[in-house]
Amino acid sequence: MNTGSTAPKVLIVGAGPTGLTLGINLLRAGVPCRVIDKLPERQPHSRALGLHARTLEIFDAMGVLEAVRAEARPLARIRVHGEKGPLLDLEFGDLTSPFPELLCCPQPRLEAVLEQRYRRLGGELWRGAELLEASQDGSGVTAVVRRDGQETVLGTQLLVGADGAHSRVRDLLGLPFEGHDYREHFLLADVDWTPPDLADDAFHGFMLAEGNLAAIPMPEGWRLVISENGDPDDEDGEPRLEAFQERLRAALGEQVPVPERARWMSRFTIQRRLVSHYRRNRILLAGDACHVQSPLGAQGMNTGIGDAFNLAWKLVLFCRGYGGGKLLDSYQQERRPVAEDMLRGVDALSRASLVRARALRGARDSLIKLAGGRPQMTRRLVRRASQLDVHYRHSPLVDAGPDAEMGWRHQGPLPGDRVPDAVLVSQRDGGERRVQALLRQPLHHLLVQLGEEPDHRSRVILHALLSRLPDEYLNELRVTVISRGDLELDPPRGAMARAVHLWRDEHGAFEAAFGDASRLWLMRPDGHLAYRAPLTDADYLFAYLERMLRGA
Missing domain, CATH: 3.50.50.60 (FAD/NAD(P)-binding domain)
Known part of the structure; x- marks a missing residue:
């Protein structure tokens, strides 16, 4: 050994x-x-x-x-079809993400x-x-x-x-x-096929009396997934392409051209x-x-x-x-x-x-079609599917500081939420920056939000905050100061000079997502909010950092 x-x-x-x-x-x-x-x-x-x-x-x-x-195919929507035609479109383009797609x-x-x-x-x-x-x-x-x-x-x-x-x-x-195991069994096939009546930028799901069918455009060809009716064939045997052809004809009509061969087929139980x-x-x-x-x-x-x-x-x-x-x-x-x-x-x-059951299928399809007519509901479904709503609000690692009972609770993300994206402008070179792009540095990021015209008190607090940050924290932390206009700030010295960046909220995107006052937002390396507080409560921030970044 x-x-x-x-x-x-x-x-x-x-x-x-x-x-x-x-x-x-x-x-x-x-x-x-x-x-x-x-x-x-x-x-x-x-x-x-x-x-x-x-x-x-x-x-x-x-x-x-x-x-x-470069290895993928972008899809703009999920389209759900019933026995009588399309029921629902879930559009990814409305997502508040820099990458609104599947x-x-x-x-x-x-x-x-x-x-x-x-x-x-x-x-x-x-x-x-x-x-x-x-x-x-x-x-x-x-x-x-x-x-x-x-x-x-x-x-x-x-x-x-x-x-x-x-x-x-x-x-x-x-x-x-x-x-538990589900009783239903499924067949999967990757095929070279060009369907005449299916949009190639959508994930298509068909809920039919004969069983379900998913048709998904891939970088090359399509993937087909069908539910098997009744007891499956011998699970040691190969799936039959005829089963996919029959389901495609049930979904798209008897005259639709069907794939003649598959690159790969498989059977699975969920x-x-x-x-x-x-x-x-x-x-x-x-x-x-x-x-x-x-x-x-x-x-x-x-x-x-x-x-x-x-x-x-x-x-x-x-x-x-x-x-x-x-x-x-x-x-x-x-x-x-x-x-x-x-x-x-x-x-x-x-x-x-x-x-x-036919009656239940009809009721289900009616509910899906009703949801499709309500944009607010479909947007919520898409956000949920896209995992943008995942949060850790009840985590012991996140902290609301002294603002838990304040009136601005519903302005901006709560501790544990995914930090929203916003396009800002670098005060140093005038180039555009994104909040989400900060995650390319795997550190905690302190976003110091200043009002449109920071008053003398805000400037003093900011200067004191930057002066009090221990150099050892700067191994795990970067600071981004965000103001509506250009901010004159005494040049930071030493390690702080590399850790502080000045950005402008030139178009109000940050204010729209986070509110309009002077606040502190601490973003974790995974893009979720660790801590938030008014700028005036910086002492609580230091207490939080002490717990996170001082020893075991």
Whole structure:
């Protein structure tokens, strides 16, 4: 048995989108890690396709969005069809995100992009490496890995299981993975096909008496997914293309040209499961190792990527000696409720789409059509699907400061909310800047909002705030001062000179999203609001930073 020559601070089991997202974000912050995967090479096929707006914001922060776009097809809407025609359009273009769309990117292509970014950052990936055992104590984790026929012992501070629904890490921890299997079975086919009457910028879902059909335009060809009627064929046998052809004719008419061959076909049964705990001391779980669900709504892969983005910055601070166990505890406290809510929503969607009784189908279609006529409702559905409404308002890591009872509670985001985007102008060079783009620096960002014409008191408070920030905080914090006009500020000295930026809210976009007074907004490295308070209550901010950035 060999002993690993180098000890990463974090060992990640699983080289899928969740594991690679975690690895990239650790390396961006300078924390060495290693990813291992049991499979000798990347799987050529996968059910996962859709990337929602919040995930695109995460990828922009990680520096991979343009590479992902090159491998994907943008979709502008989801179109739901009933037996008598279209029922509902959910438009992505109205989303308040810099990336208001759904990208259709097959998981193997996405993994290739993420792996390339991971390796360019210096990440080490072991393929064909199977985790056999893992044990932990107060100082770290010891993992036994079989690779190339040999067993290797790896020491690490933390281990994360991002190894899918059949997680070895979860099994080693003995954690329940409770839920149920759906009775329905589904067939999937990737086909070369050009349908004459389907928009190629939309995800199409058909709810028919014969069963469901999803038709999704891919970068090349289309993906078709159908529910099987009655008992499925022998599950060891190959799915039949004729089943897809019959469903297409039921949806589009007998004369529609149907695909004559498939590049890939598969059968699957959907599950709904959620792990009992996301963490046992120094071993954590993420992605499908925590939650599995129906593919309807394209939520699973996006939720796993969100898990990794939430977890990464906490592991970074922990490895640097900040936060202790309470910081790691917050991962489950924040992300498990997100998975619970996602599972409930997807479960309701799945059950509604699989209704068989004719009267119930009619009532369902009437309700969907009614919702389609209410723009406010459809916008809310799209935001929810796009995961822009995910929040951590009940997290112990977020703080409203002394403003909890003040009248401006409903102005701007609440602690735990995703920080809205706004286009601003750099006072230094006149170039446009985006609030969301600050996430490209994996740090906390303090946004100091000044009124349209800051008075003398505001300037004095700002100067005092900047003067009091300890240099050690500037390893984990950047400051952006936002005013309506140009602001004259004594040039910061030393480390502060590199940490402070002056931006103008030239078009009022920041004020529209955050309110119109002088305030402090602390954005976490995952883009969620950690703390907010009036500018005059900077002392409370320092108390919050003291808790977050001073030792374990």
